[in-house]
Amino acid sequence: MSKIIYMDNAGSTRVRQEVIDEMLPQFCEEYANPSSVYSLARKSMARIDGAREKVAALIGAQPREVFFTSSGTEANNWAIQCIANTHSDRGKHVITSSIEHPAVLNTCKHLENIGFDVTYLPVSSEGLVSPQDLANAIRPGTVLVTIMFANNEVGTIQPIAELGKIARDHGALFHTDAIQAVGHVPIDVEAQNIDLLSLSGHKFYAPKGVGALYIRKGVKICSLLHGGGHERGLRASTHNAPGISAIGKAAELAQLELAEETSYVARLRDRLTDGILSQIEHTRLNGCGDSRVPGIVNISFEYIEGESLLLLLDHKGILASSGSACTSGSLNPSHVLLAMGLSHEKAHGSLRLSLGRYNTEAEVDAVIAELVPMVKRLREMSPTYPRG
Numbered sequence: 579m580s581k582i583i584y585m586d587n588a589g590s591t592r593v594r595q596e597v598i599d600e601m602l603p604q605f606c607e608e609y610a611n612p613s614s615v616y617s618l619a620r621k622s623m624a625r626i627d628g629a630r631e632k633v634a635a636l637i638g639a640q641p642r643e644v645f646f647t648s649s650g651t652e653a654n655n656w657a658i659q660c661i662a663n664t665h666s667d668r669g670k671h672v673i674t675s676s677i678e679h680p681a682v683l684n685t686c687k688h689l690e691n692i693g694f695d696v697t698y699l700p701v702s703s704e705g706l707v708s709p710q711d712l713a714n715a716i717r718p719g720t721v722l723v724t725i726m727f728a729n730n731e732v733g734t735i736q737p738i739a740e741l742g743k744i745a746r747d748h749g750a751l752f753h754t755d756a757i758q759a760v761g762h763v764p765i766d767v768e769a770q771n772i773d774l775l776s777l778s779g780h781k782f783y784a785p786k787g788v789g790a791l792y793i794r795k796g797v798k799i800c801s802l803l804h805g806g807g808h809e810r811g812l813r814a815s816t817h818n819a820p821g822i823s824a825i826g827k828a829a830e831l832a833q834l835e836l837a838e839e840t841s842y843v844a845r846l847r848d849r850l851t852d853g854i855l856s857q858i859e860h861t862r863l864n865g866c867g868d869s870r871v872p873g874i875v876n877i878s879f880e881y882i883e884g885e886s887l888l889l890l891l892d893h894k895g896i897l898a899s900s901g902s903a904c905t906s907g908s909l910n911p912s913h914v915l916l917a918m919g920l921s922h923e924k925a926h927g928s929l930r931l932s933l934g935r936y937n938t939e940a941e942v943d944a945v946i947a948e949l950v951p952m953v954k955r956l957r958e959m960s961p962t963y964p965r966g
């Protein structure tokens with residue numbers, strides 16, 4: 579394949595070489611079942627424990643509060659389904675937001691199908707949940723509040739500590755899908771009043787298919803997967819030792835380099851945003867000016883279809899997204915942008931460019947230079963574009 583410019587880091591990330599180096603020996607040398615008793619297996623289990631410490635350190639947790647899963651989606655399902663079920667004797671009400679990832683939204687829909695009542699909080703035009711709205715919606719039967727840390731389409735970061743405190747003050751547990759935040763912004767589960775937190779390796783330079791759920795010590799929860807006694811009896815299945823070592827290494831590197839990487843990526847993001855907004859008219863940045871992750875740029879281009887732009891970009895080797903990978907290809911406009919009050923037309927004309935540690939200033943400039951004529955061409959073909 580010829581050279582590509584990858585700007586879909588919110589969809590998935592390239593695995594870091596240091597992370598691959600950590601995994602590789604576990605395929606052909608340390609391949610035993612980590613739960614076996616012999617020393618080769620104990621070596622694997624020691625690596626898993628080391629990874630647990632590193633993931634815990636990244637989010638301010640204790641190692642025994644971190645449970646490995648097969649994905650971010652599994653962590654979300656586990657937290658939401660099993661907290662709801664375990665605590666349903668106290669009530670059957672769950673609160674979430676209207677801009678969650680499908681892994682949360684559709685799990686909440688499932689809860690509704692089995693008799694739970696779910697409140698979907700609205701968001702502001704910047705994508706922010708209002709703590710006052712949460713305080714108004716919460717009631718004695720609310721067992722769980724689940725609100726994402728950072729949105730995957732527009733990057734808005736929620737006032738997590740405040741939301742968590744409201745949940746706690748009312749006796750509800752607070753879960754956050756932090757899959758777009760972990761490794762990209764500082765997180766402290768203690769200071770931010772978080773009871774459960776989901777994370778996923780492939781969003782911060784580890785491979786796909788490994789994630790974790792943080793469960794605060796003392797929080798009662800049942801198993802989603804039943805089987806052997808892995809993960810202290812709470813999550814059955816033979817440990818994915820290579821994947822877990824990988825996520826541990828990625829967490830260690832993320833913690834070491836967080837400040838440096840954040841400022842590098844944010845600088846690229848601002849250059850990209852400023853370039854597009856200043857050189858292409860009828861554009862606007864979707865999201866929140868000051869509370870956002872470093873890497874995500876979501877822009878509406880009026881009078882064009884985001885999907886057409888994606889195809890032209892792909893033709894030039896520029897890989898982006900029209901929002902979430904899960905809704906790309908469907909003709910429905912993004913539920914996130916609609917919840918933020920965008921018209922169907924503006925939501926359809928949106929493009930997400932998400933940056934990461936492997937992007938460069940030269941790539942940003944190349945993307946801007948390609949976008950200018952592309953948008954012009956698409957608008958010339960648009961029947962609604964005002965001419966003259």
Ligand SMILES: *Cc1c(COP(=O)(O)O)cnc(C)c1O
Pocket residue numbers: 588589649650651652679681726728729730755757758778779780781787788789
């Ligand atoms: C990617 C993502 C998920 C899903 O994680 P997987 O590990 O791919 O299952 C869930 N929530 C958010 C916010 C995401 O960005």
